[in-house]
Amino acid sequence: MTRNQKAGRLEVGGRSVSTWWRELAKIKDGVGNVGGSWFADRVASWVGSGTDTLFWQDRWLGDVPLCRRFSRLFDLSIYKSSTVAEMFSLGWEEGGAVWGCRRRLWDWEEQMIGECRRLLDDFVVQTDVSDRWQWLPDTSSGYTVRGAYHILAHQVQQIDDDIRELVWHKHVPAKVSILAWRLLRDRLPTRNNLLRRGIIHPTAKYYVTGCGNDETAPHLFFHYNTFGALWQHIRH
Template sequence: MRFRSDRWIGESPLCVRFRRLFELTENKSMFVADLLSIDSERWGEVWRWRRRLWQWEEELLDECRALLLDVSLNPNVSDSWVWLPDPSGGYTVRGAYSLLISQVPPVADYDLDLVWHKQVPLKVSVFAWRLIRDRLPTRTNLIARRVLSPDMSSRVADCGHPESARHLFLLCDTFGSLWHLVRDWIGCFGVDTDNISYHFLQFTHLIGGGAARRSFMQLIWLLCAWVVWNERNNRMFNHVVTPIPCLLDKIKLLSLVSKAHLLRWELPYSYIILF
């Protein structure tokens, strides 16, 4: 049984759950049995990297290490096939049919793939990755980590709600209205969901069409989220408030700069520093 590509721990193979690590590792064909020769405290060393990991990739590695610490391998027990939906009763056609008609197509991995867009800077993609995984330093997250006290949960727009990523980017009366302006600018209609991952997927496919249209919508969503986060930081740390219509203008300009950067147009330096 392969360590990364087979499902032997958790709900999915490690190459799916930790897709980024799987792309960067050199020893993709390692077997679970190979772990028997490694001390459990050193299981994080089974990865050999093509390059040095970035900080957010180190966080993924720590998450994988924590998962492996709870595993105990016994060399005297042979592997066997188990039907996971019913380990005691085993496989039946009726059970397989019930499983197929009750499944919901997974979207968690697809939305994380969408954050990597060739027309946006890497830091914007990393920001979106952290946003979808709820890793941004919002006030609710900082309170959960005991960085802030519970009485500091209100967000910068003073709307009376705790500043979570879900509220800040989707439900806030101030920043949430930006999505309506963006849709009016593009000329499309839709009903927003209050789940960030689903919102990203829904927005990307809002106007249908081919890959070029989906790529454009994907780009706009990433830039809109990036502008919201920067405006939030400006209001919190610099006490500078930009009107929402001006934020829409910034998204339009950033989308132009992103496309020009892809085509290697020469732009004034003042345009480039907007990133």
């Protein structure tokens, strides 16, 4: 365990921690990134001793974390943040302390515990072997920047394809589709774009109403108070 890890989790730290480390922790948890939890969905823990793997919240037994597969049991559990090693020592056999809950369970919840126990029947903790993370897209070579780049590029392309189908819809007038497409590609003749192409003088880059902002497409369509308010009216 490193000084930046605790029970298999990245520790963000206090106020003095670097911005870079905060952003890295966000990537691990899939916060604010394209495609949702693109990183967390592609890593899994290979459990040896179980000391660095969270029983409920890490992906180590099956395709999804147990907290998602058995969300009801997770909500009721009194051991939400325990590691695999800690849960193993408590005992996950029938009647084991692992299944301690905040209230008495209904019959269907007891059946859910039975299903979870069956998943654990063949698992054996190896006390002398450390846990390790696996990069699922390439378990042999492991994580590489090149591989992660290709995954993200594919996701961006997929999002782009979805937008294309939405914009170029047969029920949308052609002139509306063209305007929307040029807006998404930042190809409209805003003052900022005209300045970049050398068509207008630098002193003419500011917004036509004299608000002091550069006339960019996002500001023109969404941020400026007068025009941005139109979207609220259209929405309602």
